[in-house]
Every structure is written in C-alpha cells, then in structure tokens.
Amino acid sequence: MLNEKTMSHSVECGDCPIRHRAVCARCETDELERLEEIKYYRSFEAGQTVIWSGDRMDFVGSVVSGIATLTQTMEDGRTQMVGLLLPSDFVGRPGRNGSPYDVVATTDLVMCCFRKKPFEAMMERTPHIAHRLLEMTLDELDAAREWMLVLGRKTAREKIASLLTILARRDATLNLRAPEGAMVFDLPLTREAMADYLGLTLETVSRQISALKRDGVISLQGKRHVTVPDFVRLLEEAGDDSDGGLLA
Amino acid sequence: MLNEKTMSHSVECGDCPIRHRAVCARCETDELERLEEIKYYRSFEAGQTVIWSGDRMDFVGSVVSGIATLTQTMEDGRTQMVGLLLPSDFVGRPGRNGSPYDVVATTDLVMCCFRKKPFEAMMERTPHIAHRLLEMTLDELDAAREWMLVLGRKTAREKIASLLTILARRDATLNLRAPEGAMVFDLPLTREAMADYLGLTLETVSRQISALKRDGVISLQGKRHVTVPDFVRLLEEAGDDSDGGLLA
DNA sequence: AAAATTCTTTGACCCAGATCAAACATGCGA
DNA sequence: TCGCATGTTTGATCTGGGTCAAAGAATTTT
Numbered sequence: 403m404l405n406e407k408t409m410s411h412s413v414e415c416g417d418c419p420i421r422h423r424a425v426c427a428r429c430e431t432d433e434l435e436r437l438e439e440i441k442y443y444r445s446f447e448a449g450q451t452v453i454w455s456g457d458r459m460d461f462v463g464s465v466v467s468g469i470a471t472l473t474q475t476m477e478d479g480r481t482q483m484v485g486l487l488l489p490s491d492f493v494g495r496p497g498r499n500g501s502p503y504d505v506v507a508t509t510d511l512v513m514c515c516f517r518k519k520p521f522e523a524m525m526e527r528t529p530h531i532a533h534r535l536l537e538m539t540l541d542e543l544d545a546a547r548e549w550m551l552v553l554g555r556k557t558a559r560e561k562i563a564s565l566l567t568i569l570a571r572r573d574a575t576l577n578l579r580a581p582e583g584a585m586v587f588d589l590p591l592t593r594e595a596m597a598d599y600l601g602l603t604l605e606t607v608s609r610q611i612s613a614l615k616r617d618g619v620i621s622l623q624g625k626r627h628v629t630v631p632d633f634v635r636l637l638e639e640a641g642d643d644s645d646g647g648l649l650a
Numbered sequence: 651m652l653n654e655k656t657m658s659h660s661v662e663c664g665d666c667p668i669r670h671r672a673v674c675a676r677c678e679t680d681e682l683e684r685l686e687e688i689k690y691y692r693s694f695e696a697g698q699t700v701i702w703s704g705d706r707m708d709f710v711g712s713v714v715s716g717i718a719t720l721t722q723t724m725e726d727g728r729t730q731m732v733g734l735l736l737p738s739d740f741v742g743r744p745g746r747n748g749s750p751y752d753v754v755a756t757t758d759l760v761m762c763c764f765r766k767k768p769f770e771a772m773m774e775r776t777p778h779i780a781h782r783l784l785e786m787t788l789d790e791l792d793a794a795r796e797w798m799l800v801l802g803r804k805t806a807r808e809k810i811a812s813l814l815t816i817l818a819r820r821d822a823t824l825n826l827r828a829p830e831g832a833m834v835f836d837l838p839l840t841r842e843a844m845a846d847y848l849g850l851t852l853e854t855v856s857r858q859i860s861a862l863k864r865d866g867v868i869s870l871q872g873k874r875h876v877t878v879p880d881f882v883r884l885l886e887e888a889g890d891d892s893d894g895g896l897l898a
Numbered sequence: 899a900a901a902a903t904t905c906t907t908t909g910a911c912c913c914a915g916a917t918c919a920a921a922c923a924t925g926c927g928a
Numbered sequence: 929t930c931g932c933a934t935g936t937t938t939g940a941t942c943t944g945g946g947t948c949a950a951a952g953a954a955t956t957t958t
Contacts, residue, residue, distance in 0.1 A: 472795070474795065474796075474798075474799045476799070476803065476889055477889075477891065478889075480803040481803070482798055482799040482802040482803045484795035484798045484799065485795065495788055496784075497785060497788075498788070502792065502795075503795070526777075529774075529777065529780070532777070532780055532781065532784065533780065535784060536744075536780065536783060536784045536787065537745060539784065539787045539788060539791060540743055540745075540746070540787060542791055543787060543790055543791050543794060544750065546791060546794040546795060546798065547720070547722065547732035547733065547750075547751070547794060548722075549798060550722075550730055550732045550794065550797060550798060550801055551722045551724070551730040551732065553798055553801040553802045553849065554730040554801045554848070554849025555724065555728045555729070555730045555849060557944075557945095558944075558945065592904095592905065592906090593905070593906065593907095594905085600802070601801065601802025601803060602945075602946090603945075603946060603947080604905090604906080605906095605907085605908085605945090605946080605947085605948095606944090606945055606946075608906060608907055608908080609907080609908080609945090611907095612907075612908085624954095625905080625906070625953085625954085641724055641725075641726075643725065805914075805915095806914075806915065840934090840935065840936090841935075841936065841937095842935080850915080850916090851915075851916060851917080852935090852936085853915090853916080853917085853918095853936095853937085853938085854914090854915055854916075856936060856937055856938080857915090857937085857938080859937095860937075860938085873923090873924090873935080873936070
C-alpha cells in the first residue's frame with residue numbers, strides 16, 4: 403500500500419510535473435541522470451507532520467504535489483505560519499542540520515527527496531543546482547517580506563484579501579493562465595490555518611470572509627470553492643497596487 | 651569632502667572590518683584581488699535614501715559601517731520595515747534589476763559596492779562567492795521568519811523585548827562577547843523606526859519602553875543608551891525560549 | 899440512521915493598542 | 929541667546945479584533 407503510493411509518481415525526471423520550476427530546473431541531461439540516482443519519493447497523508455521543529459533532518463527535497471506548511475510555535479501554544487509550500491517549492495537547508503520549524507502536510511503530499519549529504523556533494527560540483535537554489539531562496543525571501551507587510555500593517559479584511567490574491571495567482575500560474583478577470587479556485591487551508599497564516603483568530607477569518615461575500619468581492623460554493631468575479635477588485639481590497647507593481 | 655569620506659576607509663580587503671562575515675568571507679587571496687579591481691566605496695549620510703523602491707539598481711554591495719533599513723510602503727503611507735542591514739550584510743539581488751524596497755541609511759553609512767554586471771560575471775566563475783551568498787540569504791530568510799512570528803503573534807511588550815534582544819545579540823557578537831548577564835548597547839533606531847519594524851505606532855513603542863524601564867527590565871541613559879541588567883529576564887519578556895533554542 | 903467528530907458561523911462583550919492631542923527635551927543654525 | 933525643527937513622553941478616548949459561548953453544517957463511524 404505504502405509502496406504503491408510511493409511508486410504512483412514519475413520515476414523519470416523527464417516527465418516530472420515540477421521539472422521546470424524546481425531546484426533541478428536548470429540541470430542538463432547528464433546532471434539529471436546523476437540526480438535520478440540519489441532521489442526517492444515519499445508520501446505523506448493530510449495532517450501528517452513531515453519534520454518536527456528541532457529534529458535532525460537528513461534529507462532535503464521538492465514538493466511534487468500537495469501542500470505543506472512551515473509553522474513556528476511558542477511555548478504557550480501561539481502559532482504562526484511562516485511558509486506555505488506548494489508544488490516545486492524546496493524543503494530543507496543544505497549546510498544546516500535541523501529545521502527550526504514544523505513542516506506539516508496540509509493535504510496529501512508527495513515529495514521528491516535527496517539524502518542531504520549526497521545532495522550537498524552534488525551541489526558543490528553542479529553550479530546549476532546551487533544557482534537555481536539561490537534564485538529560489540531569494541524569491542522566498544521576497545515573499546516573506548511581502549508577508550511581513552501583511553502581518554504588520556494590514557487590517558483583517560486586507561489580510562484575507564491578500565491571502566486570496568496569493569492563492570488565486572498561484573492557481574493561475576499553475577494552470578498557465580494570466581491572473582485577471584474572473585477566477586475560480588479552491589482554498590487549500592482550513593479557517594484555522596488561514597488564521598495562523600495571517601496572525602488572526604479563526605473567528606475573525608470567518609467573519610471577514612462572510613463580509614467579503616456579503617460585499618460581492620467573492621462568492622463561495624461550499625466552504626472551500628471560491629469564485630472571484632473581478633480580480634482587480636480583490637487587489638484593491640488587499641490594499642495592493644492594482645497593477646501588481648512587478649518589475650523583472 | 652565627499653572624496654575624503656570615500657577614501658577614509660580601507661581600500662585593502664586584507665584589513666577590512668567585515669572581511670570575515672561578508673559575501674567575500676570565503677574568498678581566496680587571488681579571488682580577493684579580482685574583487686578589489688571592481689569594488690568601490692560609497693558613503694551616505696544619515697537619512698539619505700540609498701535606493702528608491704522600483705528604481706533600477708546597477709550595483710550590489712556590503713554594508714561596511716553604519717545601519718540601513720529596507721522598508722515597504724503602501725499607497726496610503728503605512729510603512730513596514732522588512733529588513734535591518736548591519737555591517738557585513740549584503741544589499742541587492744544578482745539576477746534582478748530593481749529593488750522592491752526603499753533602502754535608507756539610518757546612520758551615516760559606508761558601503762563596499764560592485765557594479766552588478768561584473769559581480770554577476772564573477773559569481774559565475776567563483777563558487778566561493780555564490781556559496782557564501784546562498785548561506786547569507788538562508789540566514790536572512792530565517793531572520794525574516796522569526797520576525798513574522800513577532801509581527802503576527804506577539805504583544806507590544808514582547809515585540810519591544812524581542813527587538814532589544816536582537817540588538818543586544820548583534821552588538822555582543824560584533825564585540826566578540828557572549829550574549830549573557832548584563833549588557834549595554836545603543837539603540838540605532840528612532841521610536842518611529844522601531845514602530846515600523848514592529849508593526850506598532852511610535853506612541854505604543856514609547857509607552858512599552860517606559861513600562862520595561864519601570865519594571866526594571868532595562869534602564870536608559872539618555873534616550874538611546876540601553877542597559878540590560880539581566881539578559882535572561884529580557885528573553886523571558888520577549889516570550890522566547892530562554893535557552894535560545896539554537897541548533898547548528 | 900443515529901452518533902460522534904471536525905470545521906464553520908454568528909453573537910455578545912471586552913481590551914490592547916490605535917488615534918488624537920498636548921507638552922517636553924534636545925540640538926542646531928542664525 | 930533665541931527660535932525652530934526633530935524626536936520623545938504622557939494623557940484621554942475610541943475601536944478593531946480578540947475572547948468566550950453556543951449553535952449550525954459536513955463528514956465519518958458505528
């Protein structure tokens with residue numbers, strides 16, 4: 403059973419769904435071949451903890467499918483999500499022994515793993531990997547800083563709208579569409595997980611979602627399926643520059 | 651005058667004060683020599699903007715002395731600091747054209763700069779630089795995530811204590827002392843800058859500092875010179891695990 | 899199908915921190 | 929020395945979001 407799960411994903415890097423975005427994106431054929439030799443797949447069920455904060459971590463890897471979260475917890479139980487890991491995102495720190503965060507599978511999750519030592523050795527010899535990893539880490543740092551603005555300065559309503567914005571954008575790029583006009587996607591998080599993401603309580607999350615619904619910014623089919631009739635309107639609600647403000 | 655300032659710092663990497671922590675920390679002598687050829691110093695006065703958000707950025711570099719901040723600003727003027735740059739910290743993004751943040755000199759500032767293009771070319775050929783930059787970026791990401799917990803879940807008092815903790819630690823490591831017992835250092839930020847760091851108003855910052863003073867957690871000589879009689883006490887006030895919880 | 903579990907919504911009330919306002923330092927240029 | 933700018937403290941009041949409580953879905957177990 404577990405084995406079946408493990409095998410249910412491409413063993414060939416060639417037709418890997420995250421091939422073009424993951425840490426191996428820049429690799430040449432021969433480099434991929436060497437990666438094939440040291441890689442292995444692992445599956446986790448929704449709710450399972452992938453890595454406990456403080457634990458020694460002997461592997462690194464990429465999310466192939468599903469969603470995981472990085473969370474920090476204080477002694478008294480207050481928790482803050484500090485990372486949201488979607489397909490192609492990288493988990494783990496070459497050069498570090500442990501994770502300072504809990505990594506939890508929010509949905510069923512498949513990861514493409516490498517034992518840490520061989521991967522580190524390979525990084526030394528393969529600038530394409532090191533280079534891509536630097537690029538991805540810089541992107542994550544940008545995302546973390548954007549998130550800091552959300553946590554530090556936005557209202558509850560703006561926070562919810564900001565999260566929906568992010569989820570809508572990621573869903574669009576995953577399906578190779580431009581983020582504009584009407585958009586439809588699923589919420590991969592419970593109200594509580596959203597609260598942990600945004601530094602709110604789950605009650606406030608629920609109330610603000612109801613308010614956005616009442617005001618026609620979004621509509622819901624069931625609790626998790628979201629329709630955004632006008633993406634620009636959502637961006638305004640998020641307090642973002644409506645033009646996205648991106649620059650290469 | 652400007653020239654005098656520019657020249658008042660070591661042109662020799664050999665006796666550079668940030669030599670062992672900056673992006674060049676791992677470089678061999680010959681690599682340093684090539685860096686020497688493309689480097690130049692720039693000075694900024696307190697309050698001066700180093701880079702405007704959205705501007706094209708044609709250089710990268712290290713903070714040699716002084717302090718700079720990275721801030722994000724919303725259209726309506728709300729601002730959040732997203733980075734605090736101390737000596738040895740790196741500014742700029744190889745592979746990116748513009749900065750998404752304002753970079754502002756908080757004190758008089760000296761930077762060791764490289765034109766972006768030559769630096770990128772050098773990175774390609776010099777794994778020591780790329781490797782060190784990855785390491786530094788991962789550290790920054792950790793710091794950003796720690797900060798997210800502060801912004802999302804801590805009380806105003808805990809936020810102030812957390813900031814003091816960070817400043818005390820950094821001052822200690824800069825002076826090669828262990829962070830423990832009684833500590834003395836200067837606040838390099840105005841109350842307003844602290845507020846932008848912590849997602850608070852400057853009034854709340856002022857009140858909480860007064861409260862910590864009243865409760866004997868800190869004492870002030872003037873507005874900026876801080877004495878922490880018991881560092882462990884400060885850590886408790888910050889809501890941090892008092893043992894620091896660090897792991898290699 | 900009833901019961902138990904998990905997730906979500908909504909209401910009533912309260913408080914930490916924001917906002918508005920004023921006074922107090924400190925330093926600096928004229 | 930005065931006047932002005934910049935930064936800080938403190939007070940009075942208000943409010944967004946937290947807390948406590950209870951009642952609905954929706955899903956799974958028995």
